[in-house]
Amino acid sequence: MKRRSRRVGDVALSLGTGLAAALVLLIVVVILGDVVYNGAPHMTLTFLTQAPRDGMTAGGIFPAIFGTVALVVLMTLAVLPAGVATAIYLSEYANPGSRLTRLVRVAVNNLAGVPSIVFGLFGLGFFVQFVGAGIDRALYGGQRVFGQPALVWAALTMAVLTLPVVIVATEEALAAVPRELRLASAALGASRLQTIVRVVLPQALPGILTGAILAISRGAGEVAPILFTGVAYFLPKLPRSLHDQFMQLGYHVYVLSTQSPDVDATRPILYATVLVLLLLTFALNATAVVVRSHMRRRFAGASS
């Protein structure tokens, strides 16, 4: 009697979880399918390399692509050093029980929970209006150069947003490096810095890259933080310096779907833009995954 009900339970569970997985797959397939079907035909080379025309009803999305890439690159340059350094401090130097350490961890955790739009407001208030205005007063005699939405402020805001992700991923990667290796290095007369640089970091690199991937993925897609800090819905020229504004794919999708004068003409452009955005994200992810697995293979057999 008991065996039968257990079997039924088993079957029910496997069916249920299988259905859930299938549902997820279905959703992804539907979304992707819809986007590819409607967007692929419009995704031509000219589309990718031209600027939008006629109030977004024609033309391409090149500035948006450029802007997205520039934003992501700057964001990564800002967040990786800061995040990795913080993680190294927490993992290798800090006294685990001390108040400072606990304070930092609490701060990181809370930062991870802040809604993206709040980051946008923070970026506006702090970077644009405080730091930017201060730079203007100091270097430009009051002229409005940095005290307005700009690529650099958007990138820094995104960096703050993705900081917790990088810190956590890096910390985990550092913790995964076996303690025996640190001991071995110390016993050979290495200073702590030498141990970190020569032994710990190289082995933690795959994990750190994971953090970078996650950060990049978010950076390519998030729109709220850049709303007030640097993105514009149409610019005649590409951003040429850090204090210029920029266009971005995610925001462009929003603009196309809400501000278009001619919905029918815009629809294919919209789909193609979404497709490009997805492809870009996938490409970024795939690159990092390839790099990470390549590094893993180099350390094949390492204890971890």
Add this chain to the structure above:
Amino acid sequence: MRAREHTDQEFEQELRHLREQLLLMGSHVEGIISASLRALVERDSELAQRTIEADRVVDRLEIEIDGLCLQILARRQPVASDLRFVTMVLKAVTDLERMGDLGVNISERVLELNNETPLKPYVDLPRMADETQMMLREALDAFVAKDADRARRVIARDQIIDDLYAQIFRELLTYMMEESKNVYRATRLQSIAKYLERIADHATNLAELVVFMVKGSDIRHPDSRSEGDKN
């Protein structure tokens, strides 16, 4: 916190068994000595014959104990006091086995003597035999009690045996010079005395081994032993 027994009960058992077998062998040898002297004094040839055969038990025990020691050495890799104990036993069985053989030799001479009339009343020989037996018994007791002082006293008593032997030898010599008919019996008696003296030497060896086992110091070399010479 200090335990007296080995954590490994089987090992403890093996050591205990080894000790028992050694003591058993010792008691057999004691028996052989006393029986052979009784056979002499009571002119009991049957007893002498039985004594000769009893030595086989002693020989069998020697083989058995040697085997046990080898086993323990191989399987247990004993150290410190255990090691000293096992190596001591290995050497002790050699001494005991020789003592048994000497007892047999005594009985063989007794058989020869019983075909003749006694040369003289036996006074000193029994005394020598008693003393020798006591030395053996004391050495074995010292072994059981792990008493090095007791063992050293055994070593000291060897002097008495040597003196007794010298005395008997002088006396027998007189008998031999008196009459040539005495020579046969006198030489047999002198041999018996010689055997007893050697048995005592072996008992002394046992005592020295006991001191080594208990103290860990080898007292054999500084006291170089040679026949009839004791400092």
Add this chain to the structure above:
Amino acid sequence: MNGDANTDAAKISLSVRDLIVSYGDKRALGPVSMEIAEKHVTALIGPSGCGKSTFLRSLNRMNDLVLGCRVEGDVRLDGQAIYGPGVDPVEVRRRVGMVFQKSNPFPKTIFDNVAYGLRIGGMRDRAEIAGRVERALERAALWTEVKDRLGESAMGLSGGQQQRLCIARALAVEPEVLLMDEPASALDPIATAHIEELIHELARDYTVVIVTHNMQQAARVSDYTAFFYMGDMVEFASTDTIFTHPSQPRTEDYVTGRFG
């Protein structure tokens, strides 16, 4: 606490006086005093938790890396104090090397593993590094097995080879003393025999201190043995003495298996 092993005949490499090691408020070891003879093998034996590994780590200041660990007392390497203001633990560790229980080669090439200590010490000359690497591998009895694959990952070596690699790595910086914490406990009997043979060879040029829970190994390999129990050093004497007629009853009980 018997610290006299009559090592007067040999020159003293490490001299320990009233060493006390505590974790927080709890005293883990000491006071211990002993003198370790140069170019001989000294073994530290005792049941688990007796403090022998703690003692070993005090000799190259690896205890500094343990949180909350406090070391008092005097330890001198060749007459120079290794604890004290102004002494750099990094320098101490270059003169007193260590090999661990479980081999821990870096996930780098065989060559880079052995060269690691040299490079962090600032050596740059490629030829000199290569020479030292070769000599170290030879001394660790590993050269012939790996000389054609120095560029391969160290993780591809067998357990026994990895341990010998760790020994070579430690030897490359030319320490005066080599500390070994149960170096063969993770190895099969044949690999263990190789390591023991190696220890024997190494003692010609280095002072070796080895912690082992295997008494037979201590008996085979060492010239002097120290017995630790519950944070105290109970007896320190020549190995022959410890294993044929130790003077302390606790030592006697331990080596004969009457406890622990």
